[in-house]
Amino acid sequence: PVTVYLKDYQPPAWHIEAVELDFDLDPDATRVRSRLHFRRAQETAPGTPLHLDGEALELLGISLDGEPLAADRYRLDEAGLEVRDLPETGLLEIETRIQPAANTELSGLYTSSGNFCTQCEAEGFRRITFYPDRPDVMACFTTTLRADKSACPVLLSNGNPVASGELEDGRHYVTWQDPFPKPCYLFALVAGDLGWIEDRFVTRSGREVDLYIYVQKHNLDKCDHAMASLKRAMKWDEAVYGREYDLDRYMIVAVDDFNMGAMENKGLNIFNSRYVLARPDTATDSDYQNIEGVIGHEYFHNWSGNRVTCRDWFQLSLKEGFTVFRDQEFSADMNSRGVQRITDVNILRTHQFREDAGPMAHPVKPDHYVAIDNFYTVTVYNKGAEVVRMLHTLLGPEAFRRGCDRYFERHDGQAVTTDDFVNALEAANGVSLRQFRCWYDQAGTPELTVERHYDPQACTFALTLRQQCPATPGQSAKQPFHIPVAMGLRDGEGRALPLRLYGEAQAVGESRVLELCQEEETFVFQDIAAEPVPVLLRGFSAPVKLNLDYRDAELALLSAHEDDPFCRWEAGQTLARRLLLTHPPEALTGELIQPLVEACRHTLDDAALDPALRALALTLPGEGYLAEFVDTIEPQQLHGAREALRRALAQALRPEWEACYQALTETGPYSPDAAAAGRRRLRNLCLNYLIACEDEAAYELALGQYRSATNMTDSLAALQALVNSDCPQREAVLEDFYSRWQADTLVVDKWLSLQATAARPDTLDRVQALTGHPAFSLANPNKVYSLLRAFAQGNPVGFHNESGAGYRFIGEQIRTLDARNPQVAARLAAAFTDWRRYNPARQAGMREQLQTMRDAPGVSRDLYEIAERSLG
Numbered sequence: 001p002v003t004v005y006l007k008d009y010q011p012p013a014w015h016i017e018a019v020e021l022d023f024d025l026d027p028d029a030t031r032v033r034s035r036l037h038f039r040r041a042q043e044t045a046p047g048t049p050l051h052l053d054g055e056a057l058e059l060l061g062i063s064l065d066g067e068p069l070a071a072d073r074y075r076l077d078e079a080g081l082e083v084r085d086l087p088e089t090g091l092l093e094i095e096t097r098i099q100p101a102a103n104t105e106l107s108g109l110y111t112s113s114g115n116f117c118t119q120c121e122a123e124g125f126r127r128i129t130f131y132p133d134r135p136d137v138m139a140c141f142t143t144t145l146r147a148d149k150s151a152c153p154v155l156l157s158n159g160n161p162v163a164s165g166e167l168e169d170g171r172h173y174v175t176w177q178d179p180f181p182k183p184c185y186l187f188a189l190v191a192g193d194l195g196w197i198e199d200r201f202v203t204r205s206g207r208e209v210d211l212y213i214y215v216q217k218h219n220l221d222k223c224d225h226a227m228a229s230l231k232r233a234m235k236w237d238e239a240v241y242g243r244e245y246d247l248d249r250y251m252i253v254a255v256d257d258f259n260m261g262a263m264e265n266k267g268l269n270i271f272n273s274r275y276v277l278a279r280p281d282t283a284t285d286s287d288y289q290n291i292e293g294v295i296g297h298e299y300f301h302n303w304s305g306n307r308v309t310c311r312d313w314f315q316l317s318l319k320e321g322f323t324v325f326r327d328q329e330f331s332a333d334m335n336s337r338g339v340q341r342i343t344d345v346n347i348l349r350t351h352q353f354r355e356d357a358g359p360m361a362h363p364v365k366p367d368h369y370v371a372i373d374n375f376y377t378v379t380v381y382n383k384g385a386e387v388v389r390m391l392h393t394l395l396g397p398e399a400f401r402r403g404c405d406r407y408f409e410r411h412d413g414q415a416v417t418t419d420d421f422v423n424a425l426e427a428a429n430g431v432s433l434r435q436f437r438c439w440y441d442q443a444g445t446p447e448l449t450v451e452r453h454y455d456p457q458a459c460t461f462a463l464t465l466r467q468q469c470p471a472t473p474g475q476s477a478k479q480p481f482h483i484p485v486a487m488g489l490r491d492g493e494g495r496a497l498p499l500r501l502y503g504e505a506q507a508v509g510e511s512r513v514l515e516l517c518q519e520e521e522t523f524v525f526q527d528i529a530a531e532p533v534p535v536l537l538r539g540f541s542a543p544v545k546l547n548l549d550y551r552d553a554e555l556a557l558l559s560a561h562e563d564d565p566f567c568r569w570e571a572g573q574t575l576a577r578r579l580l581l582t583h584p585p586e587a588l589t590g591e592l593i594q595p596l597v598e599a600c601r602h603t604l605d606d607a608a609l610d611p612a613l614r615a616l617a618l619t620l621p622g623e624g625y626l627a628e629f630v631d632t633i634e635p636q637q638l639h640g641a642r643e644a645l646r647r648a649l650a651q652a653l654r655p656e657w658e659a660c661y662q663a664l665t666e667t668g669p670y671s672p673d674a675a676a677a678g679r680r681r682l683r684n685l686c687l688n689y690l691i692a693c694e695d696e697a698a699y700e701l702a703l704g705q706y707r708s709a710t711n712m713t714d715s716l717a718a719l720q721a722l723v724n725s726d727c728p729q730r731e732a733v734l735e736d737f738y739s740r741w742q743a744d745t746l747v748v749d750k751w752l753s754l755q756a757t758a759a760r761p762d763t764l765d766r767v768q769a770l771t772g773h774p775a776f777s778l779a780n781p782n783k784v785y786s787l788l789r790a791f792a793q794g795n796p797v798g799f800h801n802e803s804g805a806g807y808r809f810i811g812e813q814i815r816t817l818d819a820r821n822p823q824v825a826a827r828l829a830a831a832f833t834d835w836r837r838y839n840p841a842r843q844a845g846m847r848e849q850l851q852t853m854r855d856a857p858g859v860s861r862d863l864y865e866i867a868e869r870s871l872g
């Protein structure tokens with residue numbers, strides 16, 4: 001497989017000014033005619049051939065300016081088509097044939113539940129027709145779709161419909177025109193027998209936009225939340241970024257077969273149905289929140305991605321990091337800011353820190369790849385969002401907005417780089433972010449070590465901050481990062497102290513951002529009457545690991561008094577983590593855990609605190625996060641410790657869990673709003689603790705909740721509690737759930753995941769058996785993620801079973817899957833990448849699977865790259 005390097009980037013030699021596409025849709029043989037209006041770039045020497053990417057295409061004909069092209073003027077190979085001796089401008093017409101129903105990769109044009117749809121990012125367009133499939137070639141698209149009218153009454157593409165009519169043999173056509181030049185990765189078409197709901201949004205400047213959500217007809221009653229989320233997102237982008245929508249219509253289509261979450265195609269977003277469909281009885285609170293977030297994310301791409309796009313795929317975080325930051329802020333504004341931040345930090349620290357410490361570590365702006373699809377990673381997306389967040393923190397909201405305005409103004413209609421983004425922020429504000437750029441180029445998670453010194457005579461408090469970043473593949477030495485450290489000081493009573501740095505005439509508030517630019521810097525605070533408790537990284541102001549030797553009493557103080565939700569939560573998590581990592585499971589009782597018990601009691605009783613924040617504070621650190629703190633991961637040990645502490649807390653506070661559970665009982669109609677969802681979250685956490693008591697009363701409570709639940713959140717929480725317990729009815733309840741929901745594919749996904757993540761000795765056997773169940777299919781990515789990925793990445797005890805059977809099973813599934821859908825196979829293979837973190841026996845078992853994957857005859861580029869880099 002060929003490696004692509006950023007350093008080899010060359011601007012396109014040829015431009016495509018306009019393209020007309022004509023599709024004669026047929027599931028087994030679709031004919032695609034394309035008319036490419038090309039122009040040689042000014043810098044390109046005459047005689048330079050035009051390269052058109054193409055993959056899995058049957059070429060039927062090619063002509064230039066109306067004349068068939070002689071065979072010696074073009075060359076066809078595995079990568080595409082090379083056309084020679086072209087004039088400076090002209091019209092190239094190409095006809096190809098493709099087979100959508102046989103497209104199991106779900107990249108290009110394929111069918112899902114009998115309907116046609118496309119996925120072109122990153123390099124799927126080349127599987128539709130020959131074209132310069134790179135984001136810096138931007139053209140205006142006109143698309144005509146022809147299809148059987150009864151099978152495909154709905155025919156959609158980007159932009160606005162400009163013509164339609166009847167054809168012979170029961171066929172019909174619609175022509176769509178997209179006035180905005182775009183790269184081909186934003187092309188989309190959808191055709192099928194779909195139902196829709198519609199609505200309208202009037203933009204700030206008074207333009208009317210028609211909104212449509214298309215779904216399979218049986219799902220029409222599950223679209224309202226997505227539509228309401230879309231309107232909120234449109235309003236938010238106007239209010240916060242001054243960005244309006246630019247076409248007359250915005251369409252969303254939900255499909256069941258989709259490799260990722262959703263796709264921001266211009267004016268025609270295509271979504272995995274799990275991020276559209278919601279009804280109180282079928283979707284959980286977190287489904288509702290995810291739908292709002294993903295709908296927002298794809299909508300925000302209209303500016304951060306579509307109007308201004310990426311020059312090349314190394315710049316992916318330009319659109320993804322920025323857009324994730326935008327969707328996180330949107331969700332924070334729509335729900336609870338503190339809860340959102342803690343959730344986002346949890347994802348980052350559990351998944352991205354792990355990636356950054358392993359063989360797949362890469363900078364936010366990677367510098368090489370084999371398969372770009374492997375770089376839609378937590379680093380590019382979530383660390384990329386943290387990088388934008390730091391820019392926001394360093395500049396402040398007004399200056400950040402000024403910079404974004406400048407970026408959109410300067411680069412509207414262009415394909416640009418992350419450097420262009422930072423340049424615009426600098427230019428709009430007259431600042432230098434030279435050193436800050438390291439965040440884009442250097443991989444690895446910096447460690448921030450803090451030493452403190454209090455001088456009672458001088459009444460000064462000195463904080464010495466030192467940064468260090470571990471080596472990552474291909475990067476042994478690192479430059480210091482520019483790190484914003486949002487901080488404050490508290491006195492022994494928990495009160496915030498005014499902050500006056502050495503040399504300042506007066507205090508500047510009680511919270512401020514220190515900027516660490518050197519390897520080590522000391523900040524001295526004055527007028528500090530007694531030794532304070534420092535609070536660092538408020539709002540998790542930088543994606544770093546913090547080393548600060550807090551005393552337990554200080555953590556207890558912060559967990560009770562700190563205002564910043566993240567730091568308050570973090571203090572409690574640190575207390576729990578220390579217990580979990582320094583004592584054997586059997587010691588986690590009595591005196592030792594008393595401070596944690598009291599902290600939990602205090603949180604449970606704190607009626608003034610948002611229930612969702614209480615639930616987060618009462619949730620023990622996850623096994624994935626704990627794993628970041630040990631040299632050799634022993635999954636059973638981490639799980640055992642966490643379970644022991646959960647049981648101990650359950651028993652120590654049983655009356656409190658019960659009282660809180662009962663107090664939060666609700667009888668009104670379901671609403672997904674943040675307050676109601678927060679109450680359900682806390683109540684279900686209480687249930688989770690109560691079931692850890694493993695007695696009849698707890699089982700009855702869970703069974704009662706399961707039977708009487710009026711929404712999926714409560715129903716699933718009860719089922720999950722039961723499935724992870726020894727309750728004798730657990731199998732019967734699982735069966736009941738399946739028989740009730742077997743016709744709803746997204747609910748069945750939850751049923752599969754519950755079983756795959758169950759901490760039970762027979763889980764592997766069950767997962768193996770479920771691969772033969774009618775509810776499972778390797779052809780559907782959601783099923784693969786719900787069963788196989790949930791097991792491999794969400795059930796460490798099951799997957800890492802000492803026998804190695806978990807590795808062999810998942811390895812075999814990956815190899816089978818690779819032949820049909822390499823992107824999904826490669827994503828599943830991520831379960832093996834940090835094999836070096838385990839004991840020698842496990843290392844051998846995981847390594848063997850990686851080697852077998854890498855060396856398999858016909859292995860895909862995607863899977864090869866993951867296996868090879870992991871073994872690296």
Ligand code: HT7
Pocket residue numbers: 119121122259260261262263264297298301320373376823
């Ligand atoms: N921009 C979208 C990326 C995407 C994708 C990439 C590779 C293969 C399949 C894919 N489907 C969607 C999603 C987003 O970040 O908005």
Ligand code: ZN
Pocket residue numbers: 297301319320323
């Ligand atoms: Zn995105």
